[in-house]
Amino acid sequence: xxxxxxxxxxxxxxxxKTPAAIFIPGVLRDAAERMVGAEVxxxxxxxxxxxxxxxxxxxxxxxxxxxxxxxxTLSDQMRFFWSGGPLIVLGDFNAHPFDRExxxxxxxxxxxxxxxxxxxxxxxxxxxxxxPIFHQGQTYASRDDLKTVKSFQKLKPLYNPxxxxxxxxxxxxxxxxxxxHDDSIVTWQCLDQxxxxxxxAERVERVDIxxxxxxxxxxxxxxxxxxxxxxxxxxxxxxxxxRTEEVLP
Amino acid sequence: xxxxxxxLRGQREALRLACAYLADKGxxxxxxxxxxxxxxxxxxxxxx
Numbered sequence: 001x002x003x004x005x006x007x008x009x010x011x012x013x014x015x016x017k018t019p020a021a022i023f024i025p026g027v028l029r030d031a032a033e034r035m036v037g038a039e040v041x042x043x044x045x046x047x048x049x050x051x052x053x054x055x056x057x058x059x060x061x062x063x064x065x066x067x068x069x070x071x072x073t074l075s076d077q078m079r080f081f082w083s084g085g086p087l088i089v090l091g092d093f094n095a096h097p098f099d100r101e102x103x104x105x106x107x108x109x110x111x112x113x114x115x116x117x118x119x120x121x122x123x124x125x126x127x128x129x130x131x132p133i134f135h136q137g138q139t140y141a142s143r144d145d146l147k148t149v150k151s152f153q154k155l156k157p158l159y160n161p162x163x164x165x166x167x168x169x170x171x172x173x174x175x176x177x178x179x180x181h182d183d184s185i186v187t188w189q190c191l192d193q194x195x196x197x198x199x200x201a202e203r204v205e206r207v208d209i210x211x212x213x214x215x216x217x218x219x220x221x222x223x224x225x226x227x228x229x230x231x232x233x234x235x236x237x238x239x240x241x242x243r244t245e246e247v248l249p
Numbered sequence: 250x251x252x253x254x255x256x257l258r259g260q261r262e263a264l265r266l267a268c269a270y271l272a273d274k275g276x277x278x279x280x281x282x283x284x285x286x287x288x289x290x291x292x293x294x295x296x297x
Contacts, residue, residue, distance in 0.1 A: 005283060007280070007281045007282075008280055009281065009293065010277065011277040013275070014277070045250050045276065050252075052254070054282040091254050092256040092282045192255070194252050213270040214269065214270050216266055229263070230263045231263055233257075235255035235267065236254050239250070240250045
């Protein structure tokens with residue numbers, strides 16, 4: 001591979017049913033590198049859709065209409081891909097959990113509170129209606145044709161457990177990304193996130209920002225900043241409760 | 250089951266570390282961003 005932006009890997013016991021199923025024709029030059037999706041079967045969990053993302057860096061694409069168009073398109077594609085069942089969306093969103101691209105109902109619509117997961121909304125057509133769209137193995141001539149697709153008729157929010165990390169922290173880790181420059185609101189930011197569909201929300205056991213992997217510290221304890229070896233992001237890990245009442249085939 | 254995400258910033262050592270960490274974690278879904286250049290599938294399997 002040659003420096004791709006997003007790579008999905010699965011452990012050997014996970015069966016890949018449909019790999020790399022997200023495609024955006026002609027909308028974003030590098031869109032295919034910013035979002036990939038797959039349908040998998042996980043033992044004791046069942047069928048899942050997973051979407052890996054790497055949203056544009058705000059230094060290269062600052063807040064404003066161009067960014068909203070790009071992120072809006074990526075959000076739409078995630079919605080097209082999502083069949084309405086169990087879904088995990090994870091990656092570097094280059095945005096806080098409370099930023100517009102994560103929280104707005106017309107964007108990813110990832111909520112802080114599980115109470116809001118009962119809501120749903122109709123999809124809102126965008127200016128790019130009329131473009132060919134690839135969705136769940138079929139090509140549709142325009143967004144209008146998707147109105148007949150059941151999974152596109154009502155949109156549901158996602159649950160964002162990363163909100164749990166936004167309060168005051170008295171020790172490391174204090175975020176997933178260390179911003180070295182003085183123009184940031186907070187030095188430690190929470191740009192890397194894992195979102196889940198409503199039907200997985202109650203099965204989120206914990207979500208952790210990892211400042212060490214095994215014996216290896218990822219933060220320089222003397223400077224309380226990132227090491228130079230492992231970059232300026234920390235990993236995020238979500239633990240999902242497995243289904244114990246039955247053993248799935 | 251685990252879901253794991255990390256922006257590696259192209260750091261080969263970070264990828265090696267992640268693969269070693271995840272090797273014995275059971276069912277895992279991994280999303281990595283900014284992979285190091287010219288990593289082969291064989292290398293990842295070796296590390297895990």
